[in-house]
Amino acid sequence: MFVIKHRKKFFAISGLLVLASLFLIFTRGLNIGIDFTGGSAFEIKYAENRPEVSVAKQALNENGIEVANIRPFGDSSFILQIKSTDSETQEAILALLTQLNPELQLEMVDPHIIGPSVGAELRSKALIAIITVSLAIILFIAYSFRHASEKVSSWKYGMIAVLALVHDIIVPTGLVAFLGIEVSSLFIIALLAILGLSVNDTIVVFDRVRENIKLKISKDFSETVGKSLDQTFIRSINTSLTTLFVVFALYFIGPESTKDFALVLAAGLVVGTYSSIFIASPLLVEVEKREKTQNKKK
Amino acid sequence: MFKKRLLAILLIILGVLIANFDFTKSLSSENEEPQLFKLGLDLSGGIYLEYLVDVSSIPQAEVKDSMDALRDLIERRVNTFGVSEPIVQTKQPGLLGLGDGTKEQRLIVELPGVDNVKKAQEAIGMIPILEFRENRSPEEEVAILAAKEDLRKAIEEQRENFEPDPLAFENIHTVGELTGRFLDRASLQFNNSNSISNGEPIVLLEFNEEGAKLFTELTKNNAGGSIPIYVDGEMVSNPSVGEEYAKAGISGGTAQISGGFTAEEAKDLAWRLNSGALPVDKLELLESRSIGATLGEKALDAGFQAGIWGLAIVAIFLILWYRLPGLVAVLALGLYVAIMLALFKIIPVVITAPGIAGIILSIGMAVDANVLIFERMKEELRAGRTIQDSIREGFSRAWPSIRDGNFSSLISAIILFWFGTSLVKGFALTFGLGILVSMFSAITISRTFLLAISPSDSKGFIRKLFGSGLSKS
Numbered sequence: 001m002f003v004i005k006h007r008k009k010f011f012a013i014s015g016l017l018v019l020a021s022l023f024l025i026f027t028r029g030l031n032i033g034i035d036f037t038g039g040s041a042f043e044i045k046y047a048e049n050r051p052e053v054s055v056a057k058q059a060l061n062e063n064g065i066e067v068a069n070i071r072p073f074g075d076s077s078f079i080l081q082i083k084s085t086d087s088e089t090q091e092a093i094l095a096l097l098t099q100l101n102p103e104l105q106l107e108m109v110d111p112h113i114i115g116p117s118v119g120a121e122l123r124s125k126a127l128i129a130i131i132t133v134s135l136a137i138i139l140f141i142a143y144s145f146r147h148a149s150e151k152v153s154s155w156k157y158g159m160i161a162v163l164a165l166v167h168d169i170i171v172p173t174g175l176v177a178f179l180g181i182e183v184s185s186l187f188i189i190a191l192l193a194i195l196g197l198s199v200n201d202t203i204v205v206f207d208r209v210r211e212n213i214k215l216k217i218s219k220d221f222s223e224t225v226g227k228s229l230d231q232t233f234i235r236s237i238n239t240s241l242t243t244l245f246v247v248f249a250l251y252f253i254g255p256e257s258t259k260d261f262a263l264v265l266a267a268g269l270v271v272g273t274y275s276s277i278f279i280a281s282p283l284l285v286e287v288e289k290r291e292k293t294q295n296k297k298k
Numbered sequence: 299m300f301k302k303r304l305l306a307i308l309l310i311i312l313g314v315l316i317a318n319f320d321f322t323k324s325l326s327s328e329n330e331e332p333q334l335f336k337l338g339l340d341l342s343g344g345i346y347l348e349y350l351v352d353v354s355s356i357p358q359a360e361v362k363d364s365m366d367a368l369r370d371l372i373e374r375r376v377n378t379f380g381v382s383e384p385i386v387q388t389k390q391p392g393l394l395g396l397g398d399g400t401k402e403q404r405l406i407v408e409l410p411g412v413d414n415v416k417k418a419q420e421a422i423g424m425i426p427i428l429e430f431r432e433n434r435s436p437e438e439e440v441a442i443l444a445a446k447e448d449l450r451k452a453i454e455e456q457r458e459n460f461e462p463d464p465l466a467f468e469n470i471h472t473v474g475e476l477t478g479r480f481l482d483r484a485s486l487q488f489n490n491s492n493s494i495s496n497g498e499p500i501v502l503l504e505f506n507e508e509g510a511k512l513f514t515e516l517t518k519n520n521a522g523g524s525i526p527i528y529v530d531g532e533m534v535s536n537p538s539v540g541e542e543y544a545k546a547g548i549s550g551g552t553a554q555i556s557g558g559f560t561a562e563e564a565k566d567l568a569w570r571l572n573s574g575a576l577p578v579d580k581l582e583l584l585e586s587r588s589i590g591a592t593l594g595e596k597a598l599d600a601g602f603q604a605g606i607w608g609l610a611i612v613a614i615f616l617i618l619w620y621r622l623p624g625l626v627a628v629l630a631l632g633l634y635v636a637i638m639l640a641l642f643k644i645i646p647v648v649i650t651a652p653g654i655a656g657i658i659l660s661i662g663m664a665v666d667a668n669v670l671i672f673e674r675m676k677e678e679l680r681a682g683r684t685i686q687d688s689i690r691e692g693f694s695r696a697w698p699s700i701r702d703g704n705f706s707s708l709i710s711a712i713i714l715f716w717f718g719t720s721l722v723k724g725f726a727l728t729f730g731l732g733i734l735v736s737m738f739s740a741i742t743i744s745r746t747f748l749l750a751i752s753p754s755d756s757k758g759f760i761r762k763l764f765g766s767g768l769s770k771s
Contacts, residue, residue, distance in 0.1 A: 110589055112587045113583070129713055189652060196707040196711065199706045200707050204703050234673055235669050235673045239665065243659070244662075247608075247659070247662065254601055255600040255601050255604075255651045256597065258651050
């Protein structure tokens with residue numbers, strides 16, 4: 001009941017989180033990777049020590065090479081991303097870097113080229129996928145909660161679940177903007193996985209509400225929701241914990257290429273669990289309360 | 299009760315058998331190293347190339363044939379690399395540019411174990427050449443063959459200071475003017491002109507106007523001899539030209555190649571000739587990735603380690619929190635992993651780094667159903683039921699939320715798969731399979747085990763074993 005009673009505070013916390021995330025996304029911008037923009041990326045591997053990143057970047061920029069991103073990698077490598085996709089630019093970069101530090105041995109490893117049209121395709125597909133998933137979830141929840149719509153229509157269950165989803169997607173995206181993590185296709189996968197997990201969480205709580213409505217445990221809707229929350233609380237925490245354990249294992253021990261992915265997922269899991277307990281269910285109560293007062297006015 | 303216990307033992311034995319199957323290396327083809335699983339390029343190392351195929355000048359109805367011809371051709375070129383398991387596939391447009399399809403025709407080439415992107419691109423990107431060559435005079439031919447033989451011997455014996463005759467590098471056939479540029483199309487036909495050749499498969503060549511003239515000229519000059527046909531510098535056919543054409547050559551712009559082909563061979567040759575005659579307008583490189591073999595190996599190892607550690611931590615947590623049922627959940631989880639790996643092997647699912655992430659994530663989710671059931675059981679126990687009743691009741695009460703929760707996750711997995719680029723697909727497939735198998739494992743395997751060990755006595759120490767977490771009951 002604690003959660004229901006203090007729901008306005010939790011709404012405020014989430015509102016602030018979402019606003020802060022949006023602020024970060026719009027001010028800092030997202031570090032959109034070449035998966036979406038097109039371009040090429042490769043590792044410049046030095047035999048021993050590498051030059052300072054800033055020095056290398058400056059040298060390249062001065063010679064008219066548009067560097068999208070350059071960061072240290074491993075012990076003696078850079079990961080370099082450029083907008084151009086032709087092989088002449090790659091050769092020019094190698095030549096420039098060799099000129100910069102002639103005494104250092106270097107080589108280009110694992111080049112990776114993505115045409116701009118592939119990036120554009122991915123962008124539109126990602127958007128379509130996220131919207132489709134959201135719509136499908138509203139439909140599914142509206143259908144499977146049709147018997148629990150005495151107080152709040154089952155459509156609203158679906159819409160609230162999706163509202164929680166939007167929350168669960170915006171906050172990790174804000175984190176990504178804050179940390180400057182590259183937005184790659186893996187990031188989209190992480191968001192879609194968060195969608196799946198977060199809805200799963202929300203549905204379990206809603207399911208308990210549905211059952212308790214059927215059992216008529218209380219006349220008061222807010223009490224019904226509050227009790228349902230109490231009953232599913234440990235489960236929500238435990239499930240998130242076990243999933244977090246494996247995601248952390250992925251982050252700390254797993255492959256280099258899925259580290260950022262694991263981080264985004266972990267953020268999404270925490271936020272998703274939070275939102276299904278502190279946002280989605282209290283919102284049910286809020287919606288019911290408003291409908292009641294509106295009906296009275298009539 | 300006895301039946302349940304027997305079933306539980308059978309399940310354990312089955313699990314051990316499946317695990318054994320998982321970790322037996324299997325041969326998917328003879329000339330390939332045995333592997334536990336099919337690994338994606340990001341784990342095995344190699345090159346991924348994606349091309350945009352320009353088919354704008356090809357009639358809609360023939361696009362598919364052209365794409366097949368292209369795939370066939372590229373496959374042959376790729377095979378010259380000696381790669382163990384190259385993949386060459388075409389992507390056709392799909393609804394709204396979603397699903398497997400794209401808005402354009404695409405060609406994807408995967409070369410495991412190859413690391414020279416440039417060389418690979420050069421070999422693939424060049425437009426195939428179809429050439430009609432001419433025989434040299436017999437003397438010249440003998441001289442060239444002799445020079446070639448000399449060079450071969452010299453190399454074989456590793457002779458030093460050997461100055462090869464320049465003739466050894468000549469082709470025994472001279473390159474003529476007539477090339478694939480002038481060929482309209484080649485097609486598989488069946489020769490019904492007389493009773494002897496009844497139904498024999500042949501390849502029909504159709505030239506354009508200019509080509510027809512060149513062909514008439516060529517056949518006139520080579521009447522009584524043959525016209526070797528080359529694709530990509532390799533002779534594919536050497537049809538003979540009848541003496542009777544010495545005066546006027548073969549006119550009409552069509553010719554046929556016969557020579558004891560099977561229908562399959564004739565079709566293949568027609569394809570090859572068509573491909574020499576530009577099956578498509580242009581290939582444009584859209585995407586290329588190259589992954590070093592050591593990097594892939596490291597990623598695979600790290601993914602494996604992360605899986606083991608994740609599983610171990612979850613197991614410890616489950617046993618500490620849920621005690622005996624927790625142990626059961628760990629067993630069920632073990633079986634879950636064994637079944638998943640077996641499925642990957644059978645389907646087969648290509649394992650990539652995102653795929654591994656999907657598997658690891660699904661381990662976390664597989665626990666969810668168990669947690670739901672155990673929490674429900676605990677409630678029933680508190681309400682004063684016997685252990686066995688609580689188990690049954692816990693399962694049936696938890697089922698709707700397991701069903702609906704997993705179903706919604708499944709919806710996301712399906713949409714992901716449908717939307718997917720190859721990387722996303724790997725994740726979606728493992729994620730979706732994980733959801734299905736975990737549901738199965740929770741409601742059948744966990745249930746069987748729990749009922750098998752459930753005591754009729756519901757008091758004291760045993761009850762404690764079924765208790766959980768910080769509760770005292």
